[in-house]
Amino acid sequence: MTICAGLVAAVLSTTAAAPATAAAVDNPKYAGIVVDAKTGNVLYGENADSLRYPASLTKMMTLYLVFEALESGRITLDTKVPVSAHAAAEPPSKLGLRTGGSFTVEQGILALVTRSANDASTALGEMLGGSEARFAQMMTAKARALGMTRTTYRNANGLPNTAQMTTARDQARLGIALRQHFPQYYGFFSTRSFKYGKQVIGNHNRLVGNVRGVDGIKTGYTRAAGFNLVTSAQLEGRSVVGVVLGGTSGGARDAQMRKLIAAYLPKASRSGKGNMIEEPAASQFVAARAPEPEQKPQKAIEPDTRPVAAAVASASSLPNAGPVPEARYEEAVETAYAAPTKKSAAIAAAEGTLEAQAQKLAATPGAAAEYTPSVAAPRVDEVTTSSTRIQAGWVIQIGVSPTKQMALDLLQTAQQKGGNVLRSATPFAIAIDNGGAQVYRARFGGFDNQKVAINACNQLKRKGMNCWASQQ
Numbered sequence: 001m002t003i004c005a006g007l008v009a010a011v012l013s014t015t016a017a018a019p020a021t022a023a024a025v026d027n028p029k030y031a032g033i034v035v036d037a038k039t040g041n042v043l044y045g046e047n048a049d050s051l052r053y054p055a056s057l058t059k060m061m062t063l064y065l066v067f068e069a070l071e072s073g074r075i076t077l078d079t080k081v082p083v084s085a086h087a088a089a090e091p092p093s094k095l096g097l098r099t100g101g102s103f104t105v106e107q108g109i110l111a112l113v114t115r116s117a118n119d120a121s122t123a124l125g126e127m128l129g130g131s132e133a134r135f136a137q138m139m140t141a142k143a144r145a146l147g148m149t150r151t152t153y154r155n156a157n158g159l160p161n162t163a164q165m166t167t168a169r170d171q172a173r174l175g176i177a178l179r180q181h182f183p184q185y186y187g188f189f190s191t192r193s194f195k196y197g198k199q200v201i202g203n204h205n206r207l208v209g210n211v212r213g214v215d216g217i218k219t220g221y222t223r224a225a226g227f228n229l230v231t232s233a234q235l236e237g238r239s240v241v242g243v244v245l246g247g248t249s250g251g252a253r254d255a256q257m258r259k260l261i262a263a264y265l266p267k268a269s270r271s272g273k274g275n276m277i278e279e280p281a282a283s284q285f286v287a288a289r290a291p292e293p294e295q296k297p298q299k300a301i302e303p304d305t306r307p308v309a310a311a312v313a314s315a316s317s318l319p320n321a322g323p324v325p326e327a328r329y330e331e332a333v334e335t336a337y338a339a340p341t342k343k344s345a346a347i348a349a350a351e352g353t354l355e356a357q358a359q360k361l362a363a364t365p366g367a368a369a370e371y372t373p374s375v376a377a378p379r380v381d382e383v384t385t386s387s388t389r390i391q392a393g394w395v396i397q398i399g400v401s402p403t404k405q406m407a408l409d410l411l412q413t414a415q416q417k418g419g420n421v422l423r424s425a426t427p428f429a430i431a432i433d434n435g436g437a438q439v440y441r442a443r444f445g446g447f448d449n450q451k452v453a454i455n456a457c458n459q460l461k462r463k464g465m466n467c468w469a470s471q472q
Contacts, residue, residue, distance in 0.1 A: 039268075042169075045168070054165070056218065057220040062157070082102050083102060122155070168245050180277055185400060229244045396456055398467050408442075
């Protein structure tokens with residue numbers, strides 16, 4: 001009986017590894033890795049530290065810096081991004097932006113996630129860095145701070161540049177960091193399509209919505225790089241990030257990733273804090289603020305490239321060299337908000353999430369005096385998790401959270417900080433399906449018109465919270 005069990009285990013192990021090995025036999029460009037996102041253990045790796053071209057996986061770092069700027073309040077989702085002649089001239093894939101025009105940060109994020117638009121990516125980099133070259137320096141410095149020791153960036157979009165290199169391991173680190181550090185924005189990666197002007201743009205990532213548990217992240221292709229893909233999957237308490245570089249075709253790349261997810265997601269751990277990727281201190285890297293209307297983009301302050309302090313050694317098999325101290329992840333964040341203790345507030349504030357910043361503001365002396373309770377205002381702990389009871393009209397969204405409780409906590413903090421402007425607003429959290437997982441959009445409804453909704457947002461922004469208005 002024991003011998004049979006051992007044989008079965010051996011067969012399963014061989015079967016799991018076989019598709020990965022077969023993918024590399026006749027393809028020298030191939031590299032791949034699958035990492036348990038809760039423990040940092042590498043479940044599979046092949047050429048994981050060999051240098052490869054990232055292609056449009058580059059936009060993952062562009063988005064990391066965009067999310068960082070959003071979280072710090074330097075920009076908002078409604079900030080207008082100016083389009084330079086250089087950005088407009090970028091080759092496809094692109095939105096077709098015109099010199100002198102503009103688009104919102106939110107449109108830019110969606111354009112990068114779905115179409116992988118090179119013109120929008122360049123424009124975002126120029127806005128945040130003052131120039132694309134300086135933004136590339138910021139990207140590389142951020143890569144080092146995240147422990148991506150073999151990655152160098154030269155542009156914001158991934159168009160061919162022989163000096164722009166990465167590894168499968170580094171891209172796995174970045175994929176995990178995006179999930180850990182920006183849960184309020186990570187839901188963008190599950191976008192199936194969005195409308196820009198008369199265009200309805202679909203997501204290049206064919207696994208989103210088609211493979212159970214997959215919630216992103218990004219595709220990439222150039223002739224030199226081959227077909228690249230970073231994929232995040234969460235299912236039944238397990239969580240992995242997989243990377244495939246150098247695929248011979250889009251179909252072959254996707255098929256390989258499907259096999260990797262099927263083989264290794266069931267082997268991932270259900271326990272673990274996911275404390276693998278350090279989030280650099282906010283003071284280490286300073287990007288340019290969004291330029292005021294009618295002004296030229298400001299020059300960015302040179303990023304501080306000093307080594308991240310207090311790098312902590314780890315037994316995790318993810319890093320090849322690079323900091324792996326305690327950091328946040330879904331379970332840790334959710335625990336921090338489970339009970340309003342001083343300890344959990346301190347942990348959450350130190351981790352720096354949007355929700356944590358709001359919680360810190362709510363705990364500030366005198367904050368309670370700013371909030372006048374309204375009998376008519378619904379209790380946040382009784383709000384709906386769908387929009388079915390919210391009448392059509394204008395709503396404001398204050399964030400996206402990976403759990404319902406985090407969304408409710410965020411709504412409660414916003415209600416306290418908003419004061420009279422949210423007295424008659426209806427808080428609600430919309431549950432969005434991400435291929436078997438869910439994220440929750442924290443919103444307030446019931447605003448009579450656009451002006452009232454925008455005024456409410458402005459009030460929240462003055463209190464240090466992100467916010468944007470839209471029509472339901």
